[in-house]
Structures are given as structure tokens and as C-alpha cells.
Amino acid sequence: MNKNGRLFVISAPSGAGKTTLCEQLIKRVPGVVQSVSVTTREKRPGEKEGKDYFFVSAGVFKNRLKNNEFIEYAKVFDNYYGTPRKFVESNLNKNKDVVLTIDVQGAMQIRKNLKKGCVFIFILPPSFKHLRARLQKRKTDSNMQINQRLRAAKKELTFLKYYDYEVINDDMKTAFKQLMAIVIASRCKRY
Amino acid sequence: MNKNGRLFVISAPSGAGKTTLCEQLIKRVPGVVQSVSVTTREKRPGEKEGKDYFFVSAGVFKNRLKNNEFIEYAKVFDNYYGTPRKFVESNLNKNKDVVLTIDVQGAMQIRKNLKKGCVFIFILPPSFKHLRARLQKRKTDSNMQINQRLRAAKKELTFLKYYDYEVINDDMKTAFKQLMAIVIASRCKRY
Numbered sequence: 001m002n003k004n005g006r007l008f009v010i011s012a013p014s015g016a017g018k019t020t021l022c023e024q025l026i027k028r029v030p031g032v033v034q035s036v037s038v039t040t041r042e043k044r045p046g047e048k049e050g051k052d053y054f055f056v057s058a059g060v061f062k063n064r065l066k067n068n069e070f071i072e073y074a075k076v077f078d079n080y081y082g083t084p085r086k087f088v089e090s091n092l093n094k095n096k097d098v099v100l101t102i103d104v105q106g107a108m109q110i111r112k113n114l115k116k117g118c119v120f121i122f123i124l125p126p127s128f129k130h131l132r133a134r135l136q137k138r139k140t141d142s143n144m145q146i147n148q149r150l151r152a153a154k155k156e157l158t159f160l161k162y163y164d165y166e167v168i169n170d171d172m173k174t175a176f177k178q179l180m181a182i183v184i185a186s187r188c189k190r191y
Numbered sequence: 192m193n194k195n196g197r198l199f200v201i202s203a204p205s206g207a208g209k210t211t212l213c214e215q216l217i218k219r220v221p222g223v224v225q226s227v228s229v230t231t232r233e234k235r236p237g238e239k240e241g242k243d244y245f246f247v248s249a250g251v252f253k254n255r256l257k258n259n260e261f262i263e264y265a266k267v268f269d270n271y272y273g274t275p276r277k278f279v280e281s282n283l284n285k286n287k288d289v290v291l292t293i294d295v296q297g298a299m300q301i302r303k304n305l306k307k308g309c310v311f312i313f314i315l316p317p318s319f320k321h322l323r324a325r326l327q328k329r330k331t332d333s334n335m336q337i338n339q340r341l342r343a344a345k346k347e348l349t350f351l352k353y354y355d356y357e358v359i360n361d362d363m364k365t366a367f368k369q370l371m372a373i374v375i376a377s378r379c380k381r382y
Contacts, residue, residue, distance in 0.1 A: 165379045181375035188356045188369050 004117060005031075005092040006186050008099045009107045012123035013153030015134040017169040018101050021123060024176050025099060029183055032097045035088050038064065041079035044140055054084075071114065074105035077148070081106065092117070097183060104159040111162060119186050121179070122163040126170040128153070195308060196222075196283040197377050199290045200298045203314035204344030206325040208360040209292050212314060215367050216290060220374055223288045226279050229255065232270035235331055245275075262305065265296035268339070272297065283308070288374060295350040302353060310377050311354040312370070317361040319344070 012018035026034050038054040040061050049055055056064075061080045065073060070082035071089075083100055091098050100110070110118060125131040131153060135146045160166060165182050169175040203209035217225050229245040231252050240246055247255075252271045256264060261273035262280075274291055282289050291301070301309060316322040322344060326337045351357065356373050360366040 161381070163381060165376065166381055167379055178375055178379050181372040182379060184369055184372035185356065185376035188358055188373060190352070190354060190357055 005094070005096045005098060007088065007092065007110070007114065007118045008032075008097060008121060008183065008186075009110050009118055010099060010101045010121045010123060011104050011107050011156065011159075011163070012101075012169075013125065013131060013156055014149045015131050015138065015153075016123045016125045017134070017172065017175070018123045020172065021167075021169065021176055021179055022099055022101050025179055025183065029180055031095070032099060032183060033091050034099045034101075035083055035091075037100075037102065038070070038082045038084060039079060041077075041081075072102065072106040072109040074103050074109075076103050076105070077152075097187075104156045108159065108162065116191070119165070119182065120163040121165045121167060121182060122160050123175070123179075124157075124160075124166055124168045125153075126168055130170075196285070196287040196289060198279065198283065198301070198305065198309045199223075199288060199312060199374065199377070200301050200309055201290060201292045201312045201314060202295050202298050202347065202350070202354070203292070203360075204316065204322060204347055205340045206322050206329065206344075207314045207316045208325075208363065208366065209314045211363065212358075212360065212367055212370055213290055213292050216370055216374065220288075220371055222286070223290060223374060224282050225290045225292075226274055226282075228291075228293065229261070229273045229275060230270060232268075232272075263293065263297040263300040265294050265300075267294050267296070268343075288378075295347045299350065299353065307382070310356070310373065312356045312358060312373060313351050313354040314366070314370075315348075315351075315357055315359045316344075317359055321361075 010018055010022060022034060026032055036050060036054060038056055038061065040056060040058045043055050061082065064070065065082065069085055071085045073080060073082035083102060083106065088098050107120060111120065128150060132146065132150060135141055135149055141149065167175050167178045201209055201213060213225060217223055227241060227245060229247055229252065231247060231249045234246050238244065252273065255261065256273065260276055262276045264271060264273035274293060274297065279289050298311060302311065319341060323337065323341060326332055326340055332340065358366050358369045
């Protein structure tokens with residue numbers, strides 16, 4: 001068995017429920033930590049620095065990018081997102097499993113650069129109708145933004161084929177059990 | 192996702208606890224059935240026809256083998272063991288997951304012939320010392336038979352590299368959780 005931790009790369013369209021599912025995972029499965037991304041996008045109401053994201057200016061982001069401080073980065077809706085290399089690598093070396101919730105562009109970079117010891121999981125809404133309803137309920141986006149997110153979701157879904165696992169988040173409890181099973185099973189996986 | 196069930200091929204040295212673990216799996220995870228092997232070996236005290244094995248004569252076994260009625264068969268300690276093709280295939284077609292507890296020879300035949308949709312799991316005792324203690328506690332084997340089983344276990348372990356997962360059965364509860372996680376995760380696996 002691998003002595004290092006594993007990297008769980010989790011992607012999902014906005015509104016598919018990945019944030020809640022991953023929070024549960026960190027809380028309930030020992031030995032799993034979540035990587036917090038660095039972003040240039042504006043803080044949403046309720047979001048916390050260092051918990052949801054590290055919020056930085058575009059200038060700071062580009063400097064860190066130049067210094068190779070991200071294991072992946074992506075530009076989504078005019079904002080940059082990056083995963084800090086140091087946090088991920090030091091936790092994997094300590095035999096911790098690291099969860100990254102990142103978009104498909106970032107996941108494809110990880111797939112290309114680090115594939116060994118990585119597990120790719122896609123969380124899906126049961127349907128686009130459900131997804132629209134969830135985004136409307138969240139009340140953080142305008143109708144225009146919701147339409148934009150749904151178009152993005154359709155595009156993201158074309159990348160599903162590059163992922164190892166798919167979890168359909170219809171019932172949150174079932175989806176959580178599946179996500180937890182993927183983490184526990186991956187620890188028994190031989191390489 | 193695959194619409195057919197999956198075949199879980201589980202191997203373990205005698206005394207590693209595979210029978211108890213698999214019984215729990217069938218009882219507690221819906222949609223999983225166990226394939227019952229056909230064997231020419233003698234019934235042990237407490238074993239039941241059609242539950243533990245289908246007990247047949249060497250003549251009957253060889254006839255069925257000739258008719259291609261087994262998806263794998265093996266000769267272990269002078270006895271034949273075979274997996275009935277019809278049971279396995281009809282359950283997989285009904286979207287059931289089928290558990291086979293078979294020895295490494297049989298597992299290698301499945302790996303060669305049917306690899307797609309198969310998950311290979313090896314259950315290990317925490318050590319050979321533990322394994323000897325468990326076999327002694329079982330009181331079904333003589334000392335000579337126990338030594339023979341331990342030599343066989345060492346040989347079987349050289350096949351570990353052909354399995355997808357390893358579950359170390361130190362604590363039965365933890366081992367069961369891992370086995371269940373492998374089944375649930377495999378259902379989310381994309382092919």
C-alpha cells in the first residue's frame with residue numbers, strides 16, 4: 001500500500017452540493033484535510049478568509065503563479081483560482097488524504113502532472129432541472145448568472161469521462177455514503 | 192455507469208476471516224449475492240449443502256467441467272472447486288453484484304477471461320502468527336494440515352500483486368467497513 005496520502009480531486013457544477021459534501025467528509029473521516037484555494041474573485045456574503053478561500057488581488061496571484069506556488073490554476077468566469085502546492089505536498093507526505101474541490105480545467109492539469117495517487121471524483125446533480133432549482137434557492141446569483149452557470153455545467157459534464165468515479169447527489173445522505181466509501185476504498189487500493 | 196452488476200472476486204488464506212466478512216456483506220449490503228461453489232471435497236461438520244458448497248463426486252464435477260458449466264475451477268489440496276457459470280451470469284444481468292470467494296488459481300482464470308467489471312480483493316491476516324492462532328482455534332485441522340495451510344498462504348500471498356484491493360483483517364469491524372466501502376465505491380466507478 002502507498003505510504004503517502006492520496007489526493008482526491010473533486011469537481012462538480014455550481015449547485016451540485018460539493019461544498020456541503022466535502023465539509024462532511026472532513027468532519028467525519030479522520031485523516032482527510034481540505035485544501036483551501038487561492039482566488040481573485042470577490043468574497044460572497046458569509047465566506048471566510050482561509051476557510052472558504054484565500055482572497056488575493058490579481059497582482060499577488062500572478063506573482064505566486066510565476067513562483068510555481070500552485071499545483072494547478074484555472075480562470076473561471078474572469079476570476080483566477082489556484083491550489084497552493086506547499087499545503088498539498090506537506091499533507092500528502094504526512095500520510096493525510098487531501099481533498100481538492102476544483103473545476104475541470106484544474107483537474108485536467110492535475111491529471112496530466114500528478115496522476116499517481118490521485119482519485120478523480122465528479123459530483124453530479126440528478127438533472128439540470130434540479131441544478132437550476134438549487135441555484136435559484138441559493139439566492140447568490142442573478143438569473144443571467146444562473147444561465148451562465150448552467151451553460152458552464154453542460155460544458156463541464158463533457159469532462160466526466162476523465163474522472164474515476166461519479167456520485168449523483170440526489171439524496172445528500174446517500175451521496176455522502178458513496179463519497180466516504182470512495183475515500184475508504186481508495187486507502188485499500190493497491191498501486 | 193455500468194448497467195450490469197459487478198463481480199467481486201475475494202481471495203484469502205484459510206483462517207483470514209473471509210467467510211464471516213462475506214456473510215456480513217451479503218446480509219448488510221442490498222443487491223449483493225454470493226456465488227456458492229461446487230466442490231468434490233468432503234463436507235465439514237456444520238457445513239450445509241447449497242449454502243456453503245454444492246458437494247458433488249469427482250465424476251459429476253468432471254462432467255460439468257466438460258460442459259463448460261464453470262467460469263473458473265481449481266484443484267486445491269486434492270479437491271476440485273468450481274464456480275457455476277449460470278448463477279453468476281444471470282445475477283450480473285439482473286444488475287446484482289456477485290461475490291465469489293475463491294482461491295488465487297481461480298481468481299487468475301477470472302482475471303484472464305472476464306476482467307471487465309471485476310473487482311479483485313485480497314483479505315489478509317495481520318500476520319502469519321495471527322493466522323496460525325486462528326487456524327488452531329478453529330479446531331477443524333490437524334497440526335500437519337495447519338502447517339500445510341500456512342505454506343499455502345505464503346504461496347498465495349505472492350499473487351497479491353494481481354489484486355485491486357487489500358483488506359487487512361485485524362479488527363473485524365474495520366475490515367468489514369473497508370470491504371463494504373469497496374463494494375459501494377465500485378458502484379460509483381466509471382468504466
